[in-house]
Amino acid sequence: MAIIGIDLGTTNSAIAYLKGEKPEIIPNIEGGRTTPSVFQMSPNNEMVIGQNAKSSMPGFPDRTITEVKRLMGSDETVMVAGQEYRPETVSAHILKYLKESAEEYLGEAITEAVITVPAYFSDSQRKATQKAGEIAGLKVERIINEPTAAAIAYGLENMDKNQHILVYDLGGGTFDVSVVEIFEGVVEVKASAGDNSLGGVDFDNTLADWIIQNFKQQEGIDLLDFGSAVEINQRRAKIKLEAENIKKNLSSQTNVNINIPFIAVYDNAPISVNLNITRDEFEDLIRKMAMKTLTEVDKALEDSNLNIDEINEVLLVGGSTRIPLIQKLVEEKFGKKAKKDINPDEAVALGAAVQAGIKSGQIDTTKGIMVIDVCPYTLGTEVVKNIGGQIVPGFFDPIIPRNSTIPVSEKKIYYTADDNQTSVDINVFQGDSQYADQNIFLSNVMLEGIPSAPMGQEPIEVKFSYDINGTLQVEATIVSTGKRASSVVKTKAGTMSEQEVKLAKSQVEKDYQQSELYKEVKSVITRGERMLKSAEGLEKEKLASLLQNIKFALEKNDRELVRKYEEELTDLLIELV
Numbered sequence: 001m002a003i004i005g006i007d008l009g010t011t012n013s014a015i016a017y018l019k020g021e022k023p024e025i026i027p028n029i030e031g032g033r034t035t036p037s038v039f040q041m042s043p044n045n046e047m048v049i050g051q052n053a054k055s056s057m058p059g060f061p062d063r064t065i066t067e068v069k070r071l072m073g074s075d076e077t078v079m080v081a082g083q084e085y086r087p088e089t090v091s092a093h094i095l096k097y098l099k100e101s102a103e104e105y106l107g108e109a110i111t112e113a114v115i116t117v118p119a120y121f122s123d124s125q126r127k128a129t130q131k132a133g134e135i136a137g138l139k140v141e142r143i144i145n146e147p148t149a150a151a152i153a154y155g156l157e158n159m160d161k162n163q164h165i166l167v168y169d170l171g172g173g174t175f176d177v178s179v180v181e182i183f184e185g186v187v188e189v190k191a192s193a194g195d196n197s198l199g200g201v202d203f204d205n206t207l208a209d210w211i212i213q214n215f216k217q218q219e220g221i222d223l224l225d226f227g228s229a230v231e232i233n234q235r236r237a238k239i240k241l242e243a244e245n246i247k248k249n250l251s252s253q254t255n256v257n258i259n260i261p262f263i264a265v266y267d268n269a270p271i272s273v274n275l276n277i278t279r280d281e282f283e284d285l286i287r288k289m290a291m292k293t294l295t296e297v298d299k300a301l302e303d304s305n306l307n308i309d310e311i312n313e314v315l316l317v318g319g320s321t322r323i324p325l326i327q328k329l330v331e332e333k334f335g336k337k338a339k340k341d342i343n344p345d346e347a348v349a350l351g352a353a354v355q356a357g358i359k360s361g362q363i364d365t366t367k368g369i370m371v372i373d374v375c376p377y378t379l380g381t382e383v384v385k386n387i388g389g390q391i392v393p394g395f396f397d398p399i400i401p402r403n404s405t406i407p408v409s410e411k412k413i414y415y416t417a418d419d420n421q422t423s424v425d426i427n428v429f430q431g432d433s434q435y436a437d438q439n440i441f442l443s444n445v446m447l448e449g450i451p452s453a454p455m456g457q458e459p460i461e462v463k464f465s466y467d468i469n470g471t472l473q474v475e476a477t478i479v480s481t482g483k484r485a486s487s488v489v490k491t492k493a494g495t496m497s498e499q500e501v502k503l504a505k506s507q508v509e510k511d512y513q514q515s516e517l518y519k520e521v522k523s524v525i526t527r528g529e530r531m532l533k534s535a536e537g538l539e540k541e542k543l544a545s546l547l548q549n550i551k552f553a554l555e556k557n558d559r560e561l562v563r564k565y566e567e568e569l570t571d572l573l574i575e576l577v
């Protein structure tokens with residue numbers, strides 16, 4: 001059974017598998033090589049995922065979810081057609097669609113996957129991704145970093161060269177940069193840095209704001225300031241979708257017309273947007289964000305202890321690297337042309353498929369490729385410090401320094417801070433500030449039963465273990481007694497319990513069944529609705545009531561009832577023609 005590789009992107013996802021020795025993209029059910037990561041519940045409760053959901057988004061903004069990856073690892077939920085969803089559940093729907101696409105294409109059941117995440121994803125974001133896979137019915141064999149996956153795809157083609165490459169991955173929602181050494185078939189990440197909320201959608205939002213501002217200046221009308229809330233949402237969605245198109249066009253043209261016909265009715269007259277933007281103007285809008293990526297590049301370079309001229313190749317990954325300004329800034333920085341011969345939309349999924357092949361044994365690691373990755377952030381605990389005889393709390397003490405090769409396990413000994421202290425609460429943080437509260441709080445481990453002793457006498461050993469999937473386990477031991485407390489880091493937000501996963505699974509299953517049931521009777525309903533327009537009198541009444549009944553049965557997800565009304569509806573339609 002194949003293990004597939006999945007690139008679960010903020011804006012686009014892709015799937016791949018290993019065909020023989022080479023990874024290949026699996027097209028989705030509609031034939032697309034990538035799938036927009038968009039989830040929609042139509043007014044008939046039909047689930048729509050991918051391009052169709054994206055295109056019809058402006059019509060149903062309250063039924064469509066985009067960019068859910070940005071919420072992964074948080075407790076923020078989204079509403080779709082009055083139903084509440086956790087981000088993991090929405091992602092699960094997208095993963096389920098990808099899984100089915102793979103099953104259809106490969107003609108076999110798919111139950112295992114390697115899923116990629118941004119290198120800079122935190123512990124809770126990784127765990128949320130794993131849960132999403134589980135909810136979708138996939139055993140997540142490995143979580144791997146997106147730039148690492150891209151480096152693997154590149155490495156597979158360039159095994160004979162020993163070199164340092166820098167992967168610059170600017171996608172729809174995130175930016176990652178990794179410095180990677182490739183030698184003798186080993187792909188070794190030296191350092192990663194990045195920004196989890198910087199990507200193409202931020203350019204879209206900025207451009208959408210620009211359109212709204214400029215329209216206001218030109219026409220004196222604020223497009224977000226009249227009509228109902230639903231209308232405003234629809235308008236905003238339309239402008240954003242258009243902004244993305246304009247942005248893409250600006251990658252190949254230096255001047256683009258912005259035409260959005262009949263965007264609204266204002267003072268009883270239809271209004272349209274008619275503006276023009278130059279590439280220069282667009283570049284000014286995104287320059288600050290583009291420069292931010294270079295700061296991260298510097299950080300990764302510094303952590304890898306390599307100079308710019310020791311980087312042999314710069315690999316551009318992610319759709320946003322098609323932007324000329326991005327290419328220019330990167331190429332100027334490195335003083336050389338970037339490599340564009342790998343497909344920026346597909347490289348990550350291809351690399352994930354290779355990793356899946358390594359996992360399944362399809363790729364012989366003794367002869368072939370081996371992957372070594374790092375933990376991109378510093379992990380540590382909160383400690384008190386004795387400053388001039390005064391105990392000051394709130395300091396951060398690193399245990400695993402950022403860019404340590406993984407898996408990694410580090411221990412440190414701490415001492416009690418008070419006389420007769422019997423318990424210690426170990427707070428776990430991620431970040432690089434010397435102050436704990438300026439870093440990201442991950443979790444805490446409580447250790448009790450410390451023997452009474454003067455302060456500073458009882459040693460406590462704290463052990464951090466960070467595994468190859470990027471998840472952290474913390475263990476604390478009272479050295480004198482051997483008593484131990486441990487926990488797989490449960491982040492304050494975002495980690496679903498087994499019970500919640502089970503519930504989410506049934507929610508996904510219910511949505512799915514309901515949608516499938518609708519699809520079975522969709523053509524009859526469509527014909528019925530068409531017929532309704534021309535029918536008259538008693539027949540019209542009969543038809544309308546049957547349509548209402550079948551929709552009600554669909555709403556209740558009652559297959560038998562749906563089938564019954566479908567039959568009646570079919571009979572009536574035959575009578576009517």
Ligand SMILES: Nc1ncnc2c1ncn2[C@@H]1O[C@H](COP(=O)(O)OP(=O)(O)OP(=O)(O)O)[C@@H](O)[C@H]1O
Nearest residue numbers: 009010011012171172173174200251318319320322
């Ligand atoms: N020609 C182009 N010019 C500018 N931007 C483009 C172009 N083509 C695609 N993009 C942008 O690239 C982004 C999608 O890239 P990609 O599919 O690599 O991201 P993703 O995998 O969804 O996101 P992430 O990896 O950040 O989670 C979108 O924002 C899209 O608008």
Ligand SMILES: [Mg+2]
Nearest residue numbers: 009171318348
């Ligand atoms: Mg991506």
